Amino acid sequence: MVDSHAWQVRQYPDPHVTEDCFELIPVALPDPGPGQVLVRNTWTSVDPGLRLRLRPDAPSGYFAAFPLGRPMDGIFTVGEIEHSDDPDFGVGTTVWHSQGWRTHSVVDVAEEAMNGVARLRALDVSAMTPQSYLGPLGAMGLTAYAGLHVVDGLSGGETIWVSAAAGAVGSLVCQVAKLLGHRVVASAGTDDKVRWLLDDLGVDAAFSWRDGPVVESLRRAAPDGIDLYFDGVGGDHLEAALEVANPFARIALCGAISDYEREPTGPRNLFLATSKNLTLRGFRGSAHVSLLDEMQTRLGAWLADGSLQSREAVFDGLASAPTALADMLAGRTVGKTIVRL
Amino acid sequence: MVDSHAWQVRQYPDPHVTEDCFELIPVALPDPGPGQVLVRNTWTSVDPGLRLRLRPDAPSGYFAAFPLGRPMDGIFTVGEIEHSDDPDFGVGTTVWHSQGWRTHSVVDVAEEAMNGVARLRALDVSAMTPQSYLGPLGAMGLTAYAGLHVVDGLSGGETIWVSAAAGAVGSLVCQVAKLLGHRVVASAGTDDKVRWLLDDLGVDAAFSWRDGPVVESLRRAAPDGIDLYFDGVGGDHLEAALEVANPFARIALCGAISDYEREPTGPRNLFLATSKNLTLRGFRGSAHVSLLDEMQTRLGAWLADGSLQSREAVFDGLASAPTALADMLAGRTVGKTIVRL
Incomplete structure (x- = not known):
């Protein structure tokens, strides 16, 4: 069995995010069933909006609050497919999906398709880095x-x-x-x-x-x-x-x-x-997924010719995710805050 | 000489509008010169927005504050032309202009044209009342x-x-x-x-x-x-x-x-x-004067066929203007508050 870990919320911050708001737990990964893929995550995202979900009364219309004591869903993540019986998502494909802050994710393709922009999506990493899809191209x-x-x-x-x-x-x-x-x-x-x-x-x-x-x-x-x-x-x-x-x-x-x-x-x-x-x-x-292709085309071209910079604040290892969030909220990071797994 | 009166501001209200914030003064009307018309006002308007101009720090971008001790400008008013040498505005024409809260106004046609929607404008009163131009048609x-x-x-x-x-x-x-x-x-x-x-x-x-x-x-x-x-x-x-x-x-x-x-x-x-x-x-x-004709056409038709009601809270005589404003701000009026002169 894969050695897999995930962050879950132990208590909501009051008011500041600290490491002890979270706990890193071992997860027994199920074998992927029909219509599911196993993703080994390589980069996961740290965004200001996460703070809004770390409280019992998340604003109406926004994503729901992270429930206590369960792996956190709805966080953009990039990884490589390790097991799949879906012809559209072959083994080795780089993808993004929304089940972040964990080492591995078993993603149900149909269910994930309900997540709009965050749905499982194959990424072209021939010219762009995987993590750029958590930043300018995502x-x-x-x-x-x-x-x-x-x-x-x-x-x-x-x-x-x-x-x-x-x-x-x-x-x-x-x-x-x-x-x-x-x-x-x-x-x-x-x-x-x-x-x-x-x-x-x-x-x-x-x-x-x-x-x-x-x-x-x-x-x-x-x-x-x-x-x-x-x-x-x-x-x-x-x-x-x-x-x-x-x-x-x-x-x-x-x-x-x-x-x-x-x-x-x-x-x-x-x-x-x-x-x-x-x-x-x-x-x-x-709410503007319809602009995604146009955005990727234009920003991709600017990235490729060097007229657009993508600065990253990289934290190493899943264990660093809470620190990355706290640093970002305190204004101690520059550019896109990400965690390399 | 015409017996003419105008309201001016004596002191800004703090916080509530009362009659002693204003004083009604006799005005020596000049004889209208070239490009000017003399209007005998028949109806003048009372609007919530006047309250914003009754303070020294009127919001930026809005009309300026009413200066103390001078007749109040920039208030919609309807009247009849009594003297004119402008062929577009013959004697007897019903007009609106922006020099309200007074019995008579000498209006400079060119200068008033700078006032956008409030500029001197001849009104068709064959089917509509004059005061409807201070309400639904204005x-x-x-x-x-x-x-x-x-x-x-x-x-x-x-x-x-x-x-x-x-x-x-x-x-x-x-x-x-x-x-x-x-x-x-x-x-x-x-x-x-x-x-x-x-x-x-x-x-x-x-x-x-x-x-x-x-x-x-x-x-x-x-x-x-x-x-x-x-x-x-x-x-x-x-x-x-x-x-x-x-x-x-x-x-x-x-x-x-x-x-x-x-x-x-x-x-x-x-x-x-x-x-x-x-x-x-x-x-x-x-900011939407370009919609004025379209609005008058549509609302005028609805007024004419009775599908649109225009309720008026009428106060009689120029002397009642401050009371009308105080009553309106206190929520004691229904519909369009106006003063019949």
Whole structure:
């Protein structure tokens, strides 16, 4: 029998994620039955959204909370098929699926097909690394691209502010927005990240939100206002965006990481949306699977010719997954946080 | 010389509008010069938005605050031309313009043309009353229609919640939405208003927000959730809408009357916009002047055949304008609040 392990949730964090919220348990893998494949996982994903599922009252409409004491489902993972009787998924095929944070997964092809973008999918790794499908060519790329799409941001020529810009999604949004011809203002939480955004990603202006009131930093970085805002933070960042927004600006509400470990407050100046004819569009990448092929084609070409960078914060070994999550939520990682199994 | 009077602001209300915030002063009208017309005003408008201009820090992007000690500009008004040398605006023509809360206005045609929808405009009063141009055929109708437009609500067939539904705009939104084939849920602040909405306007469900937590009343009235929300209230109403919204629901942010006389808080559950793929669109009718003709044609036809009602809360005499505003803000009026001069 395969030596297999999986993380499960022991207790929900209150408020901060620590290693003892989880336990790594041995799993007796069933032999794959008809319509099932056995995947040896090679890379698994660590995303801010996981924090929202580590509480009993996950937001309605979102993925359900992780149940206590059971392996965590619904986490993007890449692996190689070790056993299969499905002709579409032969042994040795690299795939992604949604049963992460474990060494091996027995995936039911039909059942997994209900998971939308996360369904079992064969990946072309002839030119791209397997783990790029957890980043720019996967859910991160789709979220970045869909966010630009929902605010009519794919045409270029405007000023866009991207917060959490050194994160997995934000760093893609910055680069794609530049490639599309926008003026890009980026913000992050450390001077090193700001330096990386300016020097390596080539954004037009950048600031650290720790350097003073966000609205003042934003005004200095975008003296002519912003037309688009890609929000990964919420809180004072969203209030600053409403304040500095030009008439008819559009805001993509992607996440609100500043609210995930405290009581959210809500933007006190939301009336500016009315007075300035602003649009706020909440969205999830998974609602825009129809854009996946287009996104992979465009971002794949930019990756291949070197005009798009994909920085990874790699943690080694399944045992490091909780630390990876805690580090990412605390702002100690840059780019896409992933675990190599 | 004409015996002419105008209201001006003596002090900004804190927090409630009272008569002594204003003073009615005699005005020495200049003789109209070239390109100017003299209008004897017959009806002037009383709108919730006036409250936002009765403070030193009017929201950016909105109309400027009313300056203290000067006649109030930018208030829709209907009147008859008494003197003119402009061939397009002959003596006796009924017009609207933006210089309200006074008995007479000398309007500079070219200057007024800068005011968008509020510019001097000749009105067809052969079939419609003059004051209907302050209600369904004017800014109120345009705001109602534009709000439905910005949330893709002009097609019908969905469930829409309309708050402040017994107000000038809300009562139009309810009726237009019904005529377009929506299921309409309405809320207001008194049992009489709720009765009127159900019995006279024919909405499908209605409740008073005073009868308990708004979110619970809304859930009972819309057990299958809402697809559209027309927000005139903000605060707990907007939070309830986010909570009860179906996936991909759209919210028209028209106003936030519950916030106008206190510190706004902002919706604490805005993350639901992300998790449920919701869109919030702030808008002002004045940004959609291009819809004015279409709106007047459609609403005019419905008014003419009796399928659209226009209820008016009429106050008599210019001296009553501050009382009319205070009554409207306190929820003591139904329909369009107007002053007959």
